[in-house]
Amino acid sequence: MTAPSLELIGFTKRFGAMAALDDVSVKIEAGAFHALLGENGAGKSTLVKCAMGYYAADQGQILLNGREVEIAHPRQAHELGLGMVYQHFTLVPNMTVLENFVLSRGDLPAVIDWTAERRALNAFFETTPFTVPVDVPVADLAAGQKQKGEILRQLYLKRNLLILDEPTSVLTPDEADEVLTTLKKLTTSGQITIVTITHKFREVNTYCDAVTVLRRGQLIGTKPTSELDNDRMAEMMVGRRETRTVVERETRPPGKAVLKLEGLSVADNVGQLAVEELALEIRAGEIVGIAGVSGNGQRELVETLAGQRDLEAGRMLVHGEVYTATRPEMVRHKIACLPEEPLRNACVADMSVAENIALRSFDQPPSSPDGIRLRRSPMRETARKLIEAYKVKTPGPDAAIRGLSGGNVQRAVLARELSSEGDLLIVANPCFGLDFAAVAEIRARIVQARNRGAAVLLVSEDLDEILQLSDRIVVMFDGKLALQTDAATAEVGAIGRAMAGH
């Protein structure tokens, strides 16, 4: 395989009145490791989706190896050797790697000779820099191996231009380094060309040759990485030097216990205990960070606290009263949640921005004078104020929330959850997939809530986030607490070992 070059010329794509891309041109050299940088909603995903044929661009030309090609459908992109690896896995979990790879080929015969296919795949794996087990169901692979499988599949399908959409967001730093290092080798040896969408400057600095920055659908520029430093990249992304608004942490003794978990056990979707007899206390004015590799019961814990999952045993106390996640209790104790993937977990995609912002308060004045009648104009008025205060970019309060970019959906959820000044804030991976300006803003608001006296439970797969924000750190492993420590005296090595189950 030889790496192709790709040139996108004059791409424009409008969604209604909004220009997601406005005359964007990018040249990607053969064998480059090329980064696409930009804030959420800058147009990175739109650009690569146009190149892959998922979207029909309003205008734009594609040159592959200098020759004009037409890509109106993903199938055409695949035939030309373009492949895409997504943030989330697309391999079928209950099929083996071999089955997944063979399945994804376009030319399946009516009867498949599995012995020959296995031999062929093993032979192919002889030539690749890394491999994955052939006969293991994908569901049994670790996240890093799954991501490698996704990449290997693209190579197996003879794709020599890979577009990666935040490929490392589900990996540990070590796994990310391993995957990126091998990809880097493939590009330097001229076998493939890579375009990667990312938010992580570290990865850009270490692995990428060139960077293209987009901002609000406009091309800001393409530069070799060697000419850029972090400050310069940040400036290109947001258009100004970042003025860090980190809220100063007030030091004061934490107050009374707000949330208390006693012997909490929760089952996962298949009925196995994901959280086992967990005991934890969170006091007013402290942030307790729960660290851990994903899949150790954090998600089930958060869903139970948020009211989305029933508990098997034990109990939850808020302000000393038993808490069963009913609406009256949530209103009385002022409980707020910021889950990951807010569009899926905390919004109704088909309803408007205003209606989504009103989800906590639609049965309270002023939206409802008596809990029965619904008044839409005060609802819209409240939403309008919050949209402004939290800088949600939306065509208007009546636009459907599913049309907003990820960062703006999270801002709308923030507006809803934080405007009530809650006593207990439950936060899970709040910055997942967001650009650094949004990240800084969200973290500042979480610390603000803590300074105001709220008890905050922060679950995150990002250890840096935990270390930066927490007053106390707890490590979860296999559904149990593996370690509890004060953030000030925390030893990162001990946390890392506890996360790995030592």
Place this chain on the structure above:
Amino acid sequence: MSTGIGTALERIAVSALALLASAVIFGLLLILYAGVDPFEAYALMYQGAFGSWFSFQNTLTRAAPLILTALCTALPARLGLIIIGNEGALVLGGVAAAAAGVAVAASGPLVTNLAMAAAAMIVGGAWIALAGGLRQYRGVNETISSLLLTYIAIALMNHFVEGPLRDPTSLNKPSTPPIGDANMLGTIGGSDVHWGLAFGIVACLLCYVVQRFTTFGFAMQVIGGNPKTARMMGLNVGRYVLIACAAGGAAAGLAGMVEVAAVHGKANASLAVGYGFTGILVSFLARHHPLAIIPVAILLGGIGASGGLLQRRLDLPDAAVVVLQGIIFVCILASETLYGRSWTWLWRFRAAEGR
């Protein structure tokens, strides 16, 4: 509300397209199978449904139970449930109404009718709430369970009508004792259309007001839109499921009461003539919108009413209109895939044609 005028237009356009497609398919069947001119058939259908005051009253009389049974699907649909047990709630509602009517027949028409309506709504509501409860608390698919409950309901009706509630004088067709002419539900001022139509229209208006102007309706929309989010907001999903199913079942039960109190005067196997099943079709064709249910029910009531005329004039089998209803249902289900598509391809196609 997020539903803009564009979406409303899209809904109407897609439904109209599905109806048109059904008319074409049915027309082809008429030509190929029966050798009948479809245009003549459709002209006759129009005449039999809407052509005269007499036929229009017949249509409205048929539309009344359809409006009520359609709500049995439309209300739970707001929560994302697909309930198709309308017929079961209707027949059990009819039996309960007949039993209650006979029990209090001596207390005057108003009391009798109220008692009949209450009995029908309670039984019909409980029946569909059972399907909702099975879904919410035992994980049983509500579509399957409500359909199977219908067969149980029809068997129960036969049991009661032929056994404990049978009028000994009903020889050829086992029935409950008549509620008495004095207790029959009257007609709306001077027409032949009974009050059941008014019940249906009022029920639809009520449902619309609840869905649009109350917190209860808003919560229903949240649950139907994303149950996970609804739980995070602390909404008691189970309660809403039970209430919506019970309300829908009550509407279908009321349809059974109307059939007994305004048409048959007693409960017997004539209750199970398919108003419940056609109600499913009405609800889907109306996109589960309570106000759209009214005109759609009148349209389908008209199709049903025209069956007799087709039989007499064109010698078509009585079931011809049922075939048409079936074709409409398939087309409506198939048209679901057309929603939310960009229609630009259509314009591009036209532009290419123009060249």
